[in-house]
Amino acid sequence: MLKKYIKLNMNEMPYPPPIGIINSAKKGLxxxxxxxxxxxxxxxxxxxxxxxxxxxxxxxxxxGSDLLIREMIHLFSKRRKTIVVDPxxxxxxxxxxxxxxxxMKIRLSEPSFDxxxxxxxxxxxxxxxxxxxxxxxxxxxxxxxxxxDIVETGAYLLIDxxxxxxxxxxxxxxxxxxxxxxxxxxxxxxFSLAGARIGYLIAGKTFLNDFLGFDTFLPLPGVYxxxxxxxxxxxxxxxxxxxxxxxxxxxxxxxxxxxxxYPSNTNFLLIKTGVxxxxxxxxxxxxxxxxxxxxxxxxxxxxxxxxxDENNFFLLSLEKIINQNSFx
Amino acid sequence: MKRIGLIVNPVAGMGGSVGLKGTDGNxxxxxxxxxxxxxxxxxxxxxxxxxxxxxxxxxxxAPGRMGEDYLREINISFKVVGSISxxxxxxxxxxxxxxxxxxxxLLIFVGGDGTARDIYDAVGLKKPVVAVPxxxxxxxxxxxxxxxxxxxxxxxxxxxxxxxxxxAFRNNKLSATLYGYLNVPYIKRxxxxxKEASRTDKHTMEDKEGIARxxxxxxxxEILYLFGPGTTTKAITDxxxxxxxxxxxxxxxxxxxxxxxxxxEGILKLLKKYxxxxxxxxxxxxNGFIFGRGNKQFTFDVIRxxxxxxxxxxxxxxxxxxxxxxxxxxxxxxxxxxxxxxxxVVTGYREExxxxxxx
Numbered sequence: 195m196l197k198k199y200i201k202l203n204m205n206e207m208p209y210p211p212p213i214g215i216i217n218s219a220k221k222g223l224x225x226x227x228x229x230x231x232x233x234x235x236x237x238x239x240x241x242x243x244x245x246x247x248x249x250x251x252x253x254x255x256x257x258g259s260d261l262l263i264r265e266m267i268h269l270f271s272k273r274r275k276t277i278v279v280d281p282x283x284x285x286x287x288x289x290x291x292x293x294x295x296x297x298m299k300i301r302l303s304e305p306s307f308d309x310x311x312x313x314x315x316x317x318x319x320x321x322x323x324x325x326x327x328x329x330x331x332x333x334x335x336x337x338x339x340x341x342x343d344i345v346e347t348g349a350y351l352l353i354d355x356x357x358x359x360x361x362x363x364x365x366x367x368x369x370x371x372x373x374x375x376x377x378x379x380x381x382x383x384x385f386s387l388a389g390a391r392i393g394y395l396i397a398g399k400t401f402l403n404d405f406l407g408f409d410t411f412l413p414l415p416g417v418y419x420x421x422x423x424x425x426x427x428x429x430x431x432x433x434x435x436x437x438x439x440x441x442x443x444x445x446x447x448x449x450x451x452x453x454x455x456y457p458s459n460t461n462f463l464l465i466k467t468g469v470x471x472x473x474x475x476x477x478x479x480x481x482x483x484x485x486x487x488x489x490x491x492x493x494x495x496x497x498x499x500x501x502x503d504e505n506n507f508f509l510l511s512l513e514k515i516i517n518q519n520s521f522x
Numbered sequence: 523m524k525r526i527g528l529i530v531n532p533v534a535g536m537g538g539s540v541g542l543k544g545t546d547g548n549x550x551x552x553x554x555x556x557x558x559x560x561x562x563x564x565x566x567x568x569x570x571x572x573x574x575x576x577x578x579x580x581x582x583x584a585p586g587r588m589g590e591d592y593l594r595e596i597n598i599s600f601k602v603v604g605s606i607s608x609x610x611x612x613x614x615x616x617x618x619x620x621x622x623x624x625x626x627x628l629l630i631f632v633g634g635d636g637t638a639r640d641i642y643d644a645v646g647l648k649k650p651v652v653a654v655p656x657x658x659x660x661x662x663x664x665x666x667x668x669x670x671x672x673x674x675x676x677x678x679x680x681x682x683x684x685x686x687x688x689x690a691f692r693n694n695k696l697s698a699t700l701y702g703y704l705n706v707p708y709i710k711r712x713x714x715x716x717k718e719a720s721r722t723d724k725h726t727m728e729d730k731e732g733i734a735r736x737x738x739x740x741x742x743x744e745i746l747y748l749f750g751p752g753t754t755t756k757a758i759t760d761x762x763x764x765x766x767x768x769x770x771x772x773x774x775x776x777x778x779x780x781x782x783x784x785x786x787e788g789i790l791k792l793l794k795k796y797x798x799x800x801x802x803x804x805x806x807x808x809n810g811f812i813f814g815r816g817n818k819q820f821t822f823d824v825i826r827x828x829x830x831x832x833x834x835x836x837x838x839x840x841x842x843x844x845x846x847x848x849x850x851x852x853x854x855x856x857x858x859x860x861x862x863x864x865x866x867v868v869t870g871y872r873e874e875x876x877x878x879x880x881x
Contacts, residue, residue, distance in 0.1 A: 280875060298866070301877040304846045313864040313876060491844050 200507050202498040203482040205331075205357075205462050207386040209433050209501075211423060218422035219390070222415030230414045238392075238417055241424040246366040246379065248396045254405045255412055259356060259378040259393030260285040266352050266376060266395070267325065268293045269404050274321045274350070279309060281489035283331045283354055290325070304466075307333040307456065311343060318347040327354035329361045332486055332496040334458030341365050345372045350400065352376045359384030359434050361459035366396045373399035383461060384430050385423050390416035437461045441499045447509050451516055462498045467512065469493055469519040479511035527582045527603075527626040527649075528589040529618055529641070531633035532610060534657045535561040535818065540785040556785070561853060565656040565669050566592045566632045568855075572673035582625050584618040601625075612640045619644035630672070632656045638664050639701050650705040655851060660815050661806070664704050668851045668858075668881060729838040730757040732871035737802065737836065738762065746796035747774045748781075748789060748828075750803035750817045754836050758802065771819045786821045793827055800832045801825075805848050805867075807841045812879070813861070814851030822854035830860055835867045839875070842867065847878040855881070 210216070235255065243250035256262045260283075267276065267289040276294035278286050280301050290297045300314060307330065314324070324344055328337040331354075344351050355377050358364045366377045381392040392412070397405065423430070445463060448455040454466030464486075469475055471492045473485035484496035497508060536558040537549055570592060573579070581600035583589030588610060593600040604621045606614040619629065619641055628650050631641050634657010641651060654672045655665045666672035734757045741747065749755045751769040759766035764779045766772045773781030773792055781792055793799055801820060805812050812835055813820055825833075835848070850861045858881035866874045 296872045297874070299869075299873075299875040300864075301842070301847075301875055303878050310864055310876075310878070317876070489843070 200481045200504045202500050202508055203484045205383060205498045206388045207383060207433060208504060209386055211386040212429050215419050215422045219415040219419040222418035225414055230412055230417050234417050238421050241421060242394055245424055246396055248366045248369055252369050252396050254395040254397060254408050256393045257412060258391045259380040262378050262393055262395040263354060264289040270323045270350055274323045277317060277322055277324045279326055281332055283327045286325050302333060307335050309337040315343050318349045322349040324349050325352045329357045329459040332464050334456060334460045334462060334464050336361055336363055336459050345375050348374060350374050354378045356380045356383060357460040359430060360461055369396050369398045376401050381420055384434050387419055387423060390419045392416055392420045437499050440502060440505055444499060444505050451513055462496050465495050465497060467493050467495060469515050475515040476511055479514060481508050481511045524579045525626045526579050527622040527629040529584045529615060529631045530562050530566050530589045531615060531637040532560060532562050532587040534633035534637055537658050562632050562656045565654055569654045569669035569672055570596055572670045582622050615640040616644040623648050635659045635662050638662050642701060642704055647705050658818050667849055726838050726840050729870050730754055733836045733868050734758040734761040736868055736871045743776045745798040745800055746792060748801045749774060752804040754804040755802055785819050786824060789819060789824050799828050800834055801828055802834045802836060804837050810845040810848045812848050812850060822852040822857040825852055826857050835865055837867050837869060839869050842875055847880045850879060850881045
């Protein structure tokens with residue numbers, strides 16, 4: 195029999211979307227023999243434009259924002275130095291490794307994991323593509339509080355704002371003034387639509403031509419669900435607030451255990467457990483968390499905030515593995 | 523009143539600048555013949571100068587240059603324990619530590635891995651220990667990251683004591699053995715981690731090859747390169763078909779070896795001869811030291827003359843992954859401060875990582 199796990203490794207929203215959104219997706223399913231109409235795609239872009247306060251012509255849709263990040267690095271790293279932070283959202287590292295001929299990582303260090311902006315700007319004396327996730331995944335902190343210092347050098351700047359709804363800090367509205375700025379966002383997280391995979395790029399003029407026709411084939415159920423979600427986003431605000439409250443509670447409980455937990459502006463927490471192979475140990479206890487042994491060290495985990503019951507189970511499991519480790 | 527024991531190994535670290543990799547056994551005499559200067563006096567004084575509320579401490583110390591002399595200089599009360607021989611040895615360290623252990627709450631020793639091993643033999647886990655780094659190797663995690671860091675100590679925790687086989691070290695092999703555990707005050711952020719073994723997996727080897735390719739492609743025939751110890755630097759000289767000492771400092775000019783297993787004096791001579799010089803070094807895996815551990819031939823005087831802008835740091839991503847930052851402990855706070863901030867590390871072919879240097 196397959197073991198059932200508490201799934202806290204993908205930063206998904208634990209609450210399903212409202213029934214109206216599910217019904218819209220079903221409506222899309224009943225038309226599966228048809229391609230998504232241009233009209234639906236235009237409607238989705240219009241709504242995302244209103245939501246993000248960025249002109250519609252600057253919005254590119256895709257199945258997930260990771261594909262857009264990959265494409266941005268593929269297209270714009272060739273004759274540039276690509277600068278990314280470390281640790282970062284894994285697809286960023288992966289795409290830089292695969293496509294960028296010249297890369298530089300900037301290590302984010304404990305305890306603050308802050309980005310040393312002045313050192314970054316000093317590096318922009320040659321043509322560069324800078325890719326930063328803010329809030330950062332997996333540290334959870336906001337890396338960019340402003341963009342002027344970077345974009346005014348002429349460097350291309352791509353910001354991944356997958357957790358924008360949790361942080362409230364975003365730069366999408368600035369793309370109209372800065373042709374070298376682009377922002378990726380997703381409806382996977384705060385909108386409870388991970389299964390729909392609606393990601394979007396809000397790109398400055400410099401990048402737009404290279405993305406012509408990129409969004410044509412988005413699946414119909416996902417597009418219908420996204421449109422319905424954007425019609426009434428109150429549920430998003432409600433769920434985000436619930437997650438933030440839970441995140442604060444979990445953070446407090448973890449702090450009581452005497453281990454490291456870092457401030458977060460997302461729906462997950464970075465925890466330094468002090469336990470080697472912590473993710474594997476938690477899996478044995480029935481909880482899936484994101485293993486950071488390839489980015490930080492094996493004592494670090496990234497745990498998504500789930501429902502109250504899921505979080506309680508995680509806290510009990512974490513305490514158990516910490517106690518077991520202290521007797522080793 | 524806190525009761526603190528102080529034992530200074532007066533010969534620890536003397537082999538570093540003359541390239542002897544340690545002063546265990548007969549190497550001390552050799553170090554003297556090579557005009558090596560003692561480094562423990564400065565390290566001990568620096569350590570003592572950072573201790574807070576020193577007036578609330580009763581010191582128990584070894585006689586003369588094994589501790590008494592330094593406490594006398596700062597004019598505080600202390601009690602001398604036991605006697606020492608004229609030519610101090612490991613036996614003196616052990617004997618004094620054994621005599622002292624019942625009288626104290628905390629033992630401070632100034633030395634390197636060899637001293638840590640002697641302290642372990644005498645004290646074991648009976649009393650907590652603060653280790654002031656003053657040796658050549660100092661790969662044990664018992665050591666604080668600097669004398670200043672060592673001065674901050676309170677809670678207890680066991681930390682491992684590593685010792686390096688010095689004979690193997692001199693013969694170009696690095697072999698660390700877990701010798702035992704000592705109790706140390708819990709100042710995790712100020713304690714170094716023990717040395718990690720060099721990795722030999724496929725990715726790491728590919729990264730080292732990439733680093734070597736990158737560095738060789740960037741090499742300038744007008745510049746003298748001083749390659750520090752380690753398998754990562756050796757990958758470069760291997761690619762150049764040069765026979766480098768694994769644990770020493772070697773010099774390369776126009777892709778030819780012009781100096782092998784250099785000590786400070788040898789390096790300074792080359793600095794007079796060559797106008798443009800660059801150091802190529804790799805951090806120690808596990809603790810991130812780029813200067814001050816295992817490569818004492820690069821003294822603070824050498825580093826000051828060459829300058830931060832001429833230091834090339836190389837290291838694989840797998841090594842850097844476990845490091846929160848790089849560290850320096852050159853013996854000069856002023857030089858350490860010039861090295862602070864972010865530095866670029868070449869991690870592969872056309873791949874770099876910018877990482878913070880702390881002291």
